Amino acid sequence: MPSPVQRTAIRGRFLDFKNCTSQADQISEQVRYVDDGLLICEQGKIQWFGSWQEGQAKLNANTEFHHYPDHLIVPGFIDTHIHFPQTEMIGAYGEQLLEWLNTYTFPTELQFADKAYADQIAQFFVQELLKNGTTTALVFCTVHPESVDALFEAAAQHQMRLIAGKVLMDRHAPEALCDSADSGYTDSKALIEKWHGKGRNLYAITPRFAPTSSPEQLARAGQLKAEYPDVYVHTHLSENHNEIAWVKQLFPEQNGYLDVYHHYGLTGSRSVFAHCVHLEEHEWQCLHHTDSAIAFCPSSNLFLGSGLFPLHKTWERQVKVGLGTDIGAGTTFNVLHILNEAYKVQQLQGAKLSAFEALYHATLGAAKALDLDDKLGNFKVGKEADFVVLDLNATALQRLRQQRSKHLEDALFALITLADDRNIHATYIYGQRAYYQPNQNSAAGG
Structure with a gap:
């Protein structure tokens, strides 16, 4: 694991949200925009943040300095x-x-019993995250402990904060991809001891979804959560109508899909349920x-025809x-492209998703x-x-559209609507530049 640069200073235009909020219509009150700002990082942490005018005197010869005058810097x-x-x-x-899992997913995941193969894909995966401005992720591995080792090892090369875990799956899947209630518990416990809280790594107990875990395995997962209350739980919930019907058939004694997880002690402040x-x-x-x-996954929900997630209800129900x-x-x-899809999903339900709310969900809200x-x-x-350092003018079309932006939120919305990985100019992890894409529009120093 590399040592962080002792002191780094970044000058540019900064946008973030000062505090979390409980209502969508209060997000704009939390917007903080500094047109010419300075961020000073020391040993991976933010040591000072404010205007360039106030902060420039804090720089010294031992400070590595990067300037991005034409870009937007966000968490x-x-x-x-x-x-x-x-x-x-x-x-x-x-x-x-369900058909997609059997046809494509399970055959692909069988390959991860090979540690060398898992290492290769983990390296590629981490680079794709950095290339797209993702600095933290909650990640499914496979049933193989080797897959968890491969991912955490790749992330540690950048001191990246990832949360991940070995899949628990002891039924309704190919035999070579199944563990058992006992082996899943034992392997997960060993991985928690090995990785959780080591560096920036965090562990997630990871039942694939209720149908592929027996009641015995879910009980063992709940035992793990009770033994290690600060680890995460990461699984799927109510993605597809056929899936929901299957869960009700498999667990008739529970009051629906979520109650299966709740019954086994798998809900809580560090439990994340994908789809819903x-x-x-x-x-x-x-x-x-x-x-x-x-975890709202609009691209996946549209691609698999699962349905439209009612994002507005998370505010109404305070979830x-x-x-x-x-x-x-x-x-x-x-x-950014996921935010574009999220906007469309809300449009199809007669709801709106503002650019500021979208960015909030991808940064402070997600945190x-x-x-x-x-x-x-x-x-x-x-x-x-x-x-992340964003280039709002990475393509000719974006430059044309940004010329007509009336204000910051309009510029941000245009970015979200048209974005891809070309808009990620630089990604910083723990105060260090982990990814950098020079381009002809760049006036950045460093």
Whole structure:
């Protein structure tokens, strides 16, 4: 693991949100924009943030200095649901969830028993995250412990904060991809001891979804959570109508899909449930009362035909939410593009998603969903220095559109609508530049 540069200073235009909020219409009150700002990072943390005029005297000969006068600097993007083993099967044709798993996903994941293969995909995966401005992610691995080792080792090369875990799956899957209730517990426990809280790594207990875990395995997962209360739980919930019906058939004694997880002690402030497209009212209430979080994955939900997630309900029901790319049912690593898809999903339901709310969900809101808003999500002094330098004019079309932007929010909305990885000029992890894309529009120093 590299040592962080002792002191780095970044000058440019900064945009973040000062505080978390409980209402969408209050987000604009939390917007903080510094037209000519200075961010000073020391040993991976934000040591000072403010205007250039106020801060320039704090620089000295031992400070590495980068200047981005023509770019917009925002907190690093946080992906709250993604599968690293599915990177190579992105864009798999023609199926909905259950058929898609059997046709494409399970055969792909069988390859990760080979540590060398897992290492290769993990390296590629981490580079794609950096290339797209993602600085923290909550990640599914496979059933193989080797896949977890490969991912955390790749992330550690950049001191990247990832949350990940070994999949628990002891039924309704190919035999070579199944563990058992006991082996899943034992392997997960060993991985928690090895990785959780080591450097910036955090562990997630990861049942794939209720149908592929027996009651015995879910009970063992709950035992793990009780033994290690500060680890995460990461799984899927109410993505597809056929999936929901299957869960009710498999667990008739429980009051619906979420109650299966709740019964086994798997809800809570560090529990993140991907999708939640078709929740019942009592499930919204349970998520709220247990302080559990949702990962909204619009690209995946559209690609697999799962349905339209009602983002506005998270505000009404006071449930934490973040955005997920959900590679490989999702079709992009780029969180800005995911925000574009999220906007369309809301439009189809007669709801709006403002540019500021969208960025909030990808940064500070997502940090809150992961119970990391004390460490990540804005430029507050003392937080970890993860941020992204955005080029709003990476293409000819974007330059034309930005010329007509009336104000900051309009410029941000145009970026979200037209963005791809070309808009990521630089990605900083723990105060260090981990990715850099020079281009003809750049006037950056460093």
